[in-house]
Amino acid sequence: MSAPPVHVLGASIFCTMDQPALASPASRFLIGGLAPEALPRAELVPTRMRRGTSVLCRLFVDVSAALGPVVALGEARLVFGSAWGEVMTALALLEMRHGADGNLSPARFKNSVHNAAAGLVSIACANREPSTAIAAGGDTFAMCLLEAMGWLAESDRPVIVAVAEESPPSLFAPGIAHPPFAAALVLARSSQGRASLGTLGMVRRLPGAQRAELPAALARCPAARILPLLDALATSTAGTIVLGDGDAPFGVDVAFSGQS
Amino acid sequence: MAVPITPDDVIAARPPIAIRSHSVTCAIGTTQRALVRALRESRSGLGASPYELPFETVTGTIPDPLEPLPSALAGHESRAARIALMAFDGVAAAVARAAQRYGSDRIALILGTSTGGLDRSEWAFALQRRNGVMPSDYDFERQHAFHALTDLLAARARLTGPRYVVSTACSSAAKTFSAAARLLELGVVDAVLAGGVDALCETTLRGFHALGILSRRACRPFATDRDGMNIGEGGALFLLERGDDAPIVLRGYGESSDAYHMSSPEPTGNGASAAIRQALARAGLDASEVDHVNAHGTGTKQNDAAEAQALHAIFGRSVSVASTKGFTGHLLGAAGAVEAVIAMACIEHGFVPASLGASPADPTIELQLSEQMTAQRVRVVASNSFAFGGSNAALIFGAPP
Numbered sequence: 001m002s003a004p005p006v007h008v009l010g011a012s013i014f015c016t017m018d019q020p021a022l023a024s025p026a027s028r029f030l031i032g033g034l035a036p037e038a039l040p041r042a043e044l045v046p047t048r049m050r051r052g053t054s055v056l057c058r059l060f061v062d063v064s065a066a067l068g069p070v071v072a073l074g075e076a077r078l079v080f081g082s083a084w085g086e087v088m089t090a091l092a093l094l095e096m097r098h099g100a101d102g103n104l105s106p107a108r109f110k111n112s113v114h115n116a117a118a119g120l121v122s123i124a125c126a127n128r129e130p131s132t133a134i135a136a137g138g139d140t141f142a143m144c145l146l147e148a149m150g151w152l153a154e155s156d157r158p159v160i161v162a163v164a165e166e167s168p169p170s171l172f173a174p175g176i177a178h179p180p181f182a183a184a185l186v187l188a189r190s191s192q193g194r195a196s197l198g199t200l201g202m203v204r205r206l207p208g209a210q211r212a213e214l215p216a217a218l219a220r221c222p223a224a225r226i227l228p229l230l231d232a233l234a235t236s237t238a239g240t241i242v243l244g245d246g247d248a249p250f251g252v253d254v255a256f257s258g259q260s
Numbered sequence: 261m262a263v264p265i266t267p268d269d270v271i272a273a274r275p276p277i278a279i280r281s282h283s284v285t286c287a288i289g290t291t292q293r294a295l296v297r298a299l300r301e302s303r304s305g306l307g308a309s310p311y312e313l314p315f316e317t318v319t320g321t322i323p324d325p326l327e328p329l330p331s332a333l334a335g336h337e338s339r340a341a342r343i344a345l346m347a348f349d350g351v352a353a354a355v356a357r358a359a360q361r362y363g364s365d366r367i368a369l370i371l372g373t374s375t376g377g378l379d380r381s382e383w384a385f386a387l388q389r390r391n392g393v394m395p396s397d398y399d400f401e402r403q404h405a406f407h408a409l410t411d412l413l414a415a416r417a418r419l420t421g422p423r424y425v426v427s428t429a430c431s432s433a434a435k436t437f438s439a440a441a442r443l444l445e446l447g448v449v450d451a452v453l454a455g456g457v458d459a460l461c462e463t464t465l466r467g468f469h470a471l472g473i474l475s476r477r478a479c480r481p482f483a484t485d486r487d488g489m490n491i492g493e494g495g496a497l498f499l500l501e502r503g504d505d506a507p508i509v510l511r512g513y514g515e516s517s518d519a520y521h522m523s524s525p526e527p528t529g530n531g532a533s534a535a536i537r538q539a540l541a542r543a544g545l546d547a548s549e550v551d552h553v554n555a556h557g558t559g560t561k562q563n564d565a566a567e568a569q570a571l572h573a574i575f576g577r578s579v580s581v582a583s584t585k586g587f588t589g590h591l592l593g594a595a596g597a598v599e600a601v602i603a604m605a606c607i608e609h610g611f612v613p614a615s616l617g618a619s620p621a622d623p624t625i626e627l628q629l630s631e632q633m634t635a636q637r638v639r640v641v642a643s644n645s646f647a648f649g650g651s652n653a654a655l656i657f658g659a660p661p
Contacts, residue, residue, distance in 0.1 A: 003446055049522070085406060085427070090378060093463050094385045102314060102466070109467035110523040110648055113374065114406070114427035119649020122517040128531060130515035131651065132435060136424035137407035143424035150442025171388065172381065173400040202448065203422075205365065248365075250422070 003153050005199035005255065010070035010186040011230055012063045014040055016179045017217055024215065026230035029183070031066040039180070044073075045124045052107025053120065054089045056082060059164040059182035060117030061124070067160060070194060071186045073121070077151050077159045078131035080118045081144035083222035084176075085135055086111070087168045117164070129157055141225045142243040142250035146203040148187050158188040163223035178221040183230060197233045201253035203243070211245040229254060273544030276660060277441050278506035279498055280358070280451070283350020284601040285343060286494030286588045287320035291350075296605050299613040302633050304587050306478045306490055311462050315469050316476040319460055320492025320589025322346075329412075335402045336412040338377030339459035339493075344409050347457060347495040348416055354499045355417050355453055362450040369423035370439050371410050372432030372456030374593030376425070377403040379461040409457060421449050427593060430556075431515075432456055433496070434596025434645035434653035438513040440500045450501065456597035457495035464491055464592065471523060479559030479590075480617035481583035482568065482625050489558040492589025496597035504660040508604045511545065511640070511656045514538025518650025524562050525646060529570030532556075535652040536574055536642060543656045545640060547574050550656070552612050552630075554599050554643040557583020558590050559617070567644065568625040575627075582630040586616025596645035596653060603641035603657045611635045 011029040015022050016038055022030060032038060040058035042050055044065035050058070060080055064073065089112040096104050110116075115133035122131055130151075136143040141163045148159040164182035167173075187200070218224035229241045232254045244250045284291070287305025288298035298305065309319040326342035328334070333345075348355075358367055384398035402408050406425040414423050422443070426435045433456025440452035468474040468491065475488035500510065515538070518531035525532070540547060553575065556567055564583075571581060584602050591598050606612060615630045640658035647653075 083405060083407065087400075087404070090381060090404075090463070091385075093467065094382065097382075097462065097466060098386070098389050104463070104466045104470040106467075106470045106472075109463075109470055112463075112467065113429040113648045115429055115647070115649045115651055116522070118428070119517075119522055119651065122519045122650060123521065126519050128517050128519050128534065131428075131517055131649075132426055132439070132515075133428050134424050135406035135427060136410065137401075137405065139422075139424070143422060146422055146443070146448070147424070147439060150439065150446055153446055154442060168400055168405075171385075171394060172398075172404065176400075202446070204448075248420075 003149060003202055005201055006149060006152055006187050007191045007199055008185050008197040008233055009188050009194050010067045011197060011233060012066035013183045014059055014062050015181045022215060024227060024231050025234035026227050028234050029230055032062060045120050049120060052105060052111045054086055055180055056086060056164055056166040057111060057117040057120060059180055060162050061121055063162050063182045063184035064121050064160055067184055067186050071158050073125040074127045075129060075157060077129045077157050078118045078121060079144045079148045079159055079161045081134040081140040081163045082165055083135055083137050083140045084165050084168045085114045086116060088166050091169050138222050139244045139250055140222045142203055145252060149202060152187060152189050156189050158186055161185045161187060163226055165221050165223040176220045178218050181218055181221050181223050183226045198254050198256050203250055203252050205248040206242060206251040207248040209242045209249050209251060211249060212242045271538055271541040274542045276504045276509035276511050277444060278501045278503040279508050279510060280501055280506055281351045281354030281499040282496065282601055283347050284496040284598055285322060285346045286598050287322060287492050288587050290324050296609055298587060300611060300633055302614045302616060304478060304616055306589055311465060313465060317474050318478055318490050320490060321460060322493055333412055333415060335399055336408055338380040338403050340373060340377050340409060340457050341412050343459055343495045344413055344457045345416060347497045348413060351497045351499050358451045358499060364418055365420045366450040367419050368421045368443050368449040368452045369410055369414055369419050370426060370436040370452055370454045372426050372436045372593050372597060373409060374427060374429050374432055374458050375461055375464060376406045377408050378463055379459050380404055382462050428651040429647035429649060430592050430595055431645040431647035431651045431653040432593035434655055435515060437510055437655050438515055441513060444502050452500045453497060454500055455497035456594035458493055458592045458594040460491060460493040473560045475559060478617060479585050481557035481559040481585055482564050482615060482618045482621055482629055484620050484622045486559045486561065486564060488560055490589040492591045494591050494598050495594050496601045508607055508657055509660050511658045512539040512543030514654045516652045520650050523648050525566035527566050529566040531650055531652050532567055532570035532646055533573050535654040539654040539656045550579055550640045550642050551638045552606055552641045553579055553581045554603050554641060555581050555583045556644040556646045557585055559585060568627055572626045577626060577628045579628060580612045580630045581627045582613050582615035584613055599643050600655060603643045606638045606641050607657065607659060610637055612638060
């Protein structure tokens with residue numbers, strides 16, 4: 001069975017970088033960041049619910065909220081992916097465990113789950129559609145896309161695919177350091193009368209394909225694997241986009257109306 | 261049969277998914293045979309916690325020592341990794357046959373877990389506090405990060421297909437069945453190794469205690485005096501393929517969100533019932549055709565009350581309901597996998613387990629609770645998993661239609 005192409009109806013990026021700024025065509029999708037101190041605010045979520053949430057959670061919330069103009073946030077299904085997940089929350093809980101009284105904060109603990117961000121967006125937008133939270137190392141974005149393709153085949157609800165990463169603490173992973181980064185896409189079976197940014201084929205292996213270059217500061221950020229696709233969407237450049245690495249990385253074909 | 265779930269959504273019956281092989285390991289057994297014996301004898305696996313904690317609780321700890329990882333994979337060390345390989349042993353032969361038949365790149369691996377290798381970071385962090393340095397054999401990417409577990413299993417099983425972790429807290433493993441069904445339906449793979457693994461760790465014990473929902477004694481799901489949950493550990497894996505030529509099949513699945521609260525269920529159970537109704541619709545079954553429900557039934561006041569409302573709205577008092585958390589504890593991200601094995605055991609061996617600790621039942625809970633183990637013909641079982649963030653999943657297992 002071959003699934004029909006999927007329309008991309010919108011995209012968003014949040015990225016805090018020292019410099020250079022996100023020097024790629026995808027920067028047209030930037031909604032915030034670009035300065036190290038510019039952290040996501042998650043204003044979509046009521047203040048009391050923001051208590052105990054991580055930067056990661058707020059990144060997911062802001063890139064999702066930015067898609068409000070192109071998709072009803074209360075009706076889209078949510079596929080959120082992060083390779084490192086709530087690692088900063090895990091560290092905070094470990095520090096509390098070894099603190100004076102050893103007690104954990106209930107607010108931090110309930111927001112320590114990998115699906116905390118999907119839950120927050122769902123609650124803030126009264127969205128009762130299914131959501132999921134995925135992790136797959138360097139293939140996290142590719143696997144989110146694959147999961148979303150499955151959902152689009154079973155339901156005509158649009159899907160928000162969002163990926164986000166907060167760098168793990170140097171104590172845990174001294175070799176990994178990157179600025180906070182998040183990006184999201186709205187995918188739908190049809191263009192729903194809106195301008196489609198492009199269409200995607202099925203996620204597949206690309207034997208022998210070379211890994212796509214990423215901005216140096218984001219080289220170790222798994223979520224940044226979305227950038228080559230966002231570049232192609234920003235410039236309407238049809239072709240095959242490499243989403244992972246290895247001998248046969250995952251990839252996806254992107255096309256535009258009028259192009260084959 | 262097509263059932264409207266919301267005014268805009270109609271879910272049609274879908275073909276079942278064959279369960280070719282499965283395995284289980286948890287507090288009541290590291291084999292299916294031991295698990296069935298404990299369920300039939302109404303013998304709980306709950307006991308003293310292996311952690312020194314500043315509060316009382318009991319846990320569902322795997323009773324046997326966990327085998328060390330083979331040396332080639334030792335860099336993936338964590339308790340969850342050991343449990344994952346223990347569970348894999350039970351499906352290894354079937355996975356190898358499937359790889360031979362379809363090719364290793366045509367088998368996906370989708371694993372549910374809530375905490376992954378967090379116990380390894382707890383260990384490393386405690387040593388760092390004591391010695392000032394992280395232990396040299398701590399490796400965040402190969403031990404703590406979620407993909408550590410799928411990389412480990414893929415290496416052990418020699419699988420090269422798509423692989424990812426679903427981590428939606430306590431619905432994680434249940435959602436790997438629906439994710440697997442979708443990949444099979446898309447045709448991008450021919451088989452999926454699905455399921456879930458979670459290991460006991462201090463963060464979850466202390467975290468649920470901080471939320472005030474951890475019981476000091478064996479949990480009492482649906483009982484009048486229930487006062488919280490117990491944490492368990494374990495895992496279960498399943499080899500899933502398209503088709504209905506297996507003794508037991510996945511007949512339906514449903515997923516929804518409560519959109520209500522991060523850690524409390526929507527009190528009317530509407531989110532939960534939406535997931536169950538979807539599962540029934542996909543299975544092409546009427547509620548009256550379900551013989552037994554394995555409830556999420558954690559033993560907290562709020563969860564059990566909300567779930568009871570959802571179940572009553574769909575099944576009334578006509579279906580026997582049991583929570584098996586009194587046997588195993590709550591396995592968090594692996595709960596849906598181990599409870600799927602329990603559902604399959606009920607069908608295969610013809611019994612409904614006791615809902616341990618449910619008596620005296622809460623009079624406000626209008627369900628037919630299973631007070632004791634009953635031998636009876638069981639053809640269709642529904643299994644619920646609900647999670648933080650309002651993530652709901654329901655599965656229906658049965659003999660092929």
